Amino acid sequence: MLDKLTQKVSDALRAVAGKATITEKNIDEAVDAIKMALLEADVNLRVVRRFVNSTIEEAKGEKVLRSVDPGQQFIKIVHDKLVSFLGDTKQDLELKGPDTISTILMLGLQGSGKTTSSAKLALRLKKEGRKPMLVACDLVRPAAMEQLAVLGTQIGVPVFKEDGAKDSVKVYRDASSWAQKNMIDTMIIDTTGRLQIDEPMMAELSRLKDAARPDELLLVADSMTGQSAVDIAKTFDEKIGLTGVVLTKFDSDTRGGAALSLKTITGKPLKFVGTGEKPEDFEPFYPDRIAGRILGMGDVVSLVEKAQEVYDQKEAEELQKKMEKENFTLEDWLNQLKSVKKMGSLQSMIDMIPGMAGQVNEEDIDKAELKSQEAILSSMTKKERANHLIIGPSRRSRIARGSGTSVAEVARLLKRFEKMRTMMKKMSKMSKNPKSAQSMMARMQGGGFF
Ligand SMILES: Nc1nc2c(ncn2[C@@H]2O[C@H](COP(=O)(O)OP(=O)(O)O)[C@@H](O)[C@H]2O)c(=O)[nH]1
Ligand SMILES: [Mg+2]
Structure with a gap:
């Protein structure tokens, strides 16, 4: 995870870490090396610029150059910047209490990991003591419903599906009344994805959103696609509105460009990361932990x-x-x-x-x-x-x-x-x-x- 980026950034920091005094030139060199690392990691250019400028400004302040341990001070600044770019603090889901049904709409392109993440999230909520259900609203591919059903059985969470259904809003409505009868407190809706963003998909998701009035609209994005994950998040947010992002395949992401750019570019928090194919491979996104990992020390x-x-x-x-x-x-x-x-x-x-x-x-x-x-x-x-x-x-x-x-x-x-x-x-x-x-x-x- 993020190995490449970590390697480069920690090399850059090591160059100043132990120095008893550091000069402006040392700072410039270190920041420059980090800048290259971020660019290679496919971090959005705007984000890189902002990072570089604010780090240099702060690092050249009196506090660092004159401090007892300037190397450490500098590392702390880089660390804090990374944390802030990653979104500051962990962002929880905003769900209603267990006596009302909360709804989570899972959005994203085909193959991004929507179905898998829906099940992962269901498992997580179940472990937290909620009573989730999964709703199969990806009606385009019959295999998608089956996939969700299999995952549901595996994790012991009910799956609502209507074979042959044509209208996802109707499926949602039927699922909703089933949920009420069965004391469900959280509906997680797996939706249709396409290979690319297109109007019919957006129109259907919009309709579904209006009907379900979800508490959370989570975009599921593939971290391996780097900046294109960020662009997709931006488009989904503009067209449908998002409350957060789930970044999948983080286990295979050596670069971290999507994670580092998302918050700054879209303004939406990263709430979870997928870290493998199994239902358990799912974690809340902790900015400080990821920043620490990038620093590698x-x-x-x-x-x-x-x-x-x-x-x-x-x-x-x-x-x-x-x-x-x-x-x-x-x-x-x-x-x-x-x-x-x-x-x-x-x-x-x-x-x-x-x-x-x-x-x-x-x-x-x-x-x-x-x-x-x-x-x-x-x-x-x-x-x-x-x-x-x-x-x-x-x-x-x-x-x-x-x-x-x-x-x-x-x-x-x-x-x-x-x-x-x-x-x-x-x-x-x-x-x-x-x-x-x-x-x-x-x-x-x-x-x-x-
Ligand atoms: N390594 C890894 N694979 C994942 C992760 N999330 C999903 N996948 C895989 O990505 C593929 C597509 O996932 P799927 O949930 O079917 O995507 P959907 O089309 O958006 O519903 C599947 O092979 C999943 O096992 C993840 O976090 N890590
Ligand atoms: Mg799917």
């Missing part, structure tokens, strides 16, 4: 800074020693859980770790699980936390009762703890530096070890 510095607010250096060193000696205890684990909570969202932690950004989503981390872990650990006595080996069956059942969990959960936590200790030992051998030990800890937290 993870924001180790701010991770450390953030961690530093909570941990003082001594504590970190002690922790490191403990990890080395393998006497990391349950007590330490509990402290760790508490301090991660203090540090803010897990996601922001995960995203700052090099190599982890984008690989672990906060959604993948079971927050309830973290809570129950904390409950279990808190229900132990200090003595038990200092030495987990004394926790036999009767202690286990007392802890389970005290924490409102089960003996099996307590046993699982202890097992995990053993595994963690082994992992930690390995990791601490890899790095003798307490700061990186902290990031390892966070990494394990993100990786579901805690």
Whole structure:
């Protein structure tokens, strides 16, 4: 994902990263290299220009050139610019509450990934506790209805289709009454696409939009098509109106031109990315995470800074020693859980770790699980936390009762703890530096070890 772009941008940044002083010339050179990288990535020219001008202006300000660590400051500026071009923050769907039916219209050209994305979105909403249904309004190709039906069965979401139907508005209306009878709260409508934008398609989609009055109009666009994805989004927005974009095949997009240009050119947020062919391969679009990935270095510095607010250096060193000696205890684990909570969202932690950004989503981390872990650990006595080996069956059942969990959960936590200790030992051998030990800890937290 975005490999080519990352390579070029991180090369450019590396040239200034460690410098004790940087000159205007250094900045010009770095910005120039990034500009070339963006152009090669098929980023829209207007976007590139804007990026270059604003970065240079800010980077040449007093703050950077005179700062203690100008290289880092410069990287931060580039990072923040990228985030802003990618759309600043994650944009959620705006759906109604579960007592009213929300409607999502999926639009896009043939082959862009509409049908696949409809199913992916349905699966995601289902996991969030909604009751979605899929509506087959691509009436042009009979195979399209069948494809949706197969996907629906696969993910356990009902699919409404009318074989031989000619009018998508009628299909929508029938689906809508079926939805009401069946306590559905979200209708996801898969629509007709053509190889190219044409009037009949737009007219049909317009009619469907007027009938369905959707809460979300999502354009599904193929990221591999670069600028043409952006042009298509622009046209759809002008003709039909969009609330957001789903960028598919992001797994194969090495360049990132569409992702970087979309928001600036169309004004519409990227809401999701498709990252593979399976129904699970679908993620919300996090601008900061993507920016971090493009920079290719993870924001180790701010991770450390953030961690530093909570941990003082001594504590970190002690922790490191403990990890080395393998006497990391349950007590330490509990402290760790508490301090991660203090540090803010897990996601922001995960995203700052090099190599982890984008690989672990906060959604993948079971927050309830973290809570129950904390409950279990808190229900132990200090003595038990200092030495987990004394926790036999009767202690286990007392802890389970005290924490409102089960003996099996307590046993699982202890097992995990053993595994963690082994992992930690390995990791601490890899790095003798307490700061990186902290990031390892966070990494394990993100990786579901805690
Ligand atoms: N690698 C990858 N393939 C995708 C993704 N989304 C869709 N596809 C594939 O793209 C092709 C077209 O998808 P489809 O949903 O049928 O497109 P539609 O014509 O717009 O409905 C299929 O082979 C999908 O498996 C994605 O995010 N990543
Ligand atoms: Mg389709």
